[in-house]
Amino acid sequence: DQQVKQNSPSLSVQEGRISILNCDYTNSMFDYFLWYKKYPAEGPTFLISISSIKDKNEDGRFTVFLNKSAKHLSLHIVPSQPGDSAVYFCAASTGTASKLTFGTGTRLQVTL
Amino acid sequence: DVKVTQSSRYLVKRTGEKVFLECVQDMDHENMFWYRQDPGLGLRLIYFSYDVKMKEKGDIPEGYSVSREKKERFSLILESASTNQTSMYLCASSLVLYGYTFGSGTRLTVV
Numbered sequence: 001d002q003q004v005k006q007n008s009p010s011l012s013v014q015e016g017r018i019s020i021l022n023c024d025y026t027n028s029m030f031d032y033f034l035w036y037k038k039y040p041a042e043g044p045t046f047l048i049s050i051s052s053i054k055d056k057n058e059d060g061r062f063t064v065f066l067n068k069s070a071k072h073l074s075l076h077i078v079p080s081q082p083g084d085s086a087v088y089f090c091a092a093s094t095g096t097a098s099k100l101t102f103g104t105g106t107r108l109q110v111t112l
Numbered sequence: 113d114v115k116v117t118q119s120s121r122y123l124v125k126r127t128g129e130k131v132f133l134e135c136v137q138d139m140d141h142e143n144m145f146w147y148r149q150d151p152g153l154g155l156r157l158i159y160f161s162y163d164v165k166m167k168e169k170g171d172i173p174e175g176y177s178v179s180r181e182k183k184e185r186f187s188l189i190l191e192s193a194s195t196n197q198t199s200m201y202l203c204a205s206s207l208v209l210y211g212y213t214f215g216s217g218t219r220l221t222v223v
Binding site: 002004006009036041042043044045046089091099100101102103104105 | 116121145147152153154155156157160170171202204211212213214215216217
């Protein structure tokens with residue numbers, strides 16, 4: 001009963017192009033969503049987040065879009081850089097709960 | 113910067129051994145978490161703690177226990193290690209909702 005799903009295990013994008021990572025969730029009580037980035041042999045690091053009262057949040061090259069009716073969020077990276085190559089996890093939480101439910105991850109490879 | 117330190121980067125243990133994974137944070141965070149990361153399954157929550165001596169089961173607590181005697185330290189215990197507990201274990205802490213800081217992880221192999 002995976003409540004947060006990332007259906008693409010891997011993605012390859014050329015440097016300079018747009019990377020789009022997708023995430024779907026099933027729990028309609030989730031009201032806050034986050035993206036984490038993980039390099040090998042390191043812990044995940046926070047990238048960007050969005051509250052359910054918004055449908056878009058932007059931070060530099062990173063933009064997260066939320067479609068509540070479809071229970072879908074996406075992370076756009078423009079332009080993609082080789083240093084963006086990592087595993088990306090989306091995560092979600094409900095109201096006052098402090099625990100995050102993570103997706104299965106998407107490995108992004110940015111090629112030269 | 114908040115630092116979350118996991119005592120071992122790599123561990124190899126035998127089936128049936130009792131295993132302790134230690135995690136220490138240095139920023140007085142109330143909340144601490146243990147996750148495991150497996151290919152195709154993402155990060156799954158094992159146990160978490162909101163305060164000293166408090167613990168709550170996560171999604172996959174079977175075969176694990178935890179200890180939080182001091183605010184800065186959260187230990188994960190594998191009572192009797194099994195090969196299906198071979199995994200990457202990640203500890204995290206947070207002060208307020210959503211502010212997770214992760215450690216670098218412990219890769220445990222049970223043989």
